[in-house]
Amino acid sequence: AQSVTQLGSHVSVSEGALVLLRCNYSSSVPPYLFWYVQYPNQGLQLLLKYTTGATLVKGINGFEAEFKKSETSFHLTKPSAHMSDAAEYFCAVIKGGSNYKLTFGKGTLLTVNP
Amino acid sequence: DTAVSQTPKYLVTQMGNDKSIKCEQNLGHDTMYWYKQDSKKFLKIMFSYNNKELIINETVPNRFSPKSPDKAHLNLHINSLELGDSAVYFCASSPTTGGHNSPLHFGNGTRLTVT
Numbered sequence: 001a002q003s004v005t006q007l008g009s010h011v012s013v014s015e016g017a018l019v020l021l022r023c024n025y026s027s028s029v030p031p032y033l034f035w036y037v038q039y040p041n042q043g044l045q046l047l048l049k050y051t052t053g054a055t056l057v058k059g060i061n062g063f064e065a066e067f068k069k070s071e072t073s074f075h076l077t078k079p080s081a082h083m084s085d086a087a088e089y090f091c092a093v094i095k096g097g098s099n100y101k102l103t104f105g106k107g108t109l110l111t112v113n114p
Numbered sequence: 115d116t117a118v119s120q121t122p123k124y125l126v127t128q129m130g131n132d133k134s135i136k137c138e139q140n141l142g143h144d145t146m147y148w149y150k151q152d153s154k155k156f157l158k159i160m161f162s163y164n165n166k167e168l169i170i171n172e173t174v175p176n177r178f179s180p181k182s183p184d185k186a187h188l189n190l191h192i193n194s195l196e197l198g199d200s201a202v203y204f205c206a207s208s209p210t211t212g213g214h215n216s217p218l219h220f221g222n223g224t225r226l227t228v229t
Contacts, residue, residue: 043204043220088155101170104157
């Protein structure tokens, strides 16, 4: 079964510091990978996605993620954290060629300290 | 000009009651979904409709019944509510069922509390 594992349910960084949120997937076929962000009391918003092609994907708000097949990883990074980045982040996967059925990780809460 | 709107935002009710949550999207999308987010923030798909037809039906109790009167609306009716139904329910839509090129657009959620 398709799944994603997010390492660390809570990550805390200082404003201006590097943000690194980890995601590993399990898949027997090339997956499609996504990162979503959820701000308090809101729905999820797509940050970025990997389908095919370039393995380094740039998203909104300065975030990017790199697909590493050899490590089955799709970690999310941002060079410099901003207070407004504080939110819950979800990694998600769908199996290549399947119907649209996202499987989400359990989420990582990012807090940014002044 | 909200893209995916759900009502109500909050719903508090007693065990055994029947309640409905409504969802509407004005994006012209063909596919709509219901997701459940539990107290630990875990998100799981419940149902998906494409042009009013059910295409995904996960293992959900029969007490949950989705209804899609047209492709812009997907309502969720819950019978005989139980304590374990307390969660945040998210409606979402996407242009097609094509997966990777059809990112989901989420509503802001309905927080259901069963007492």
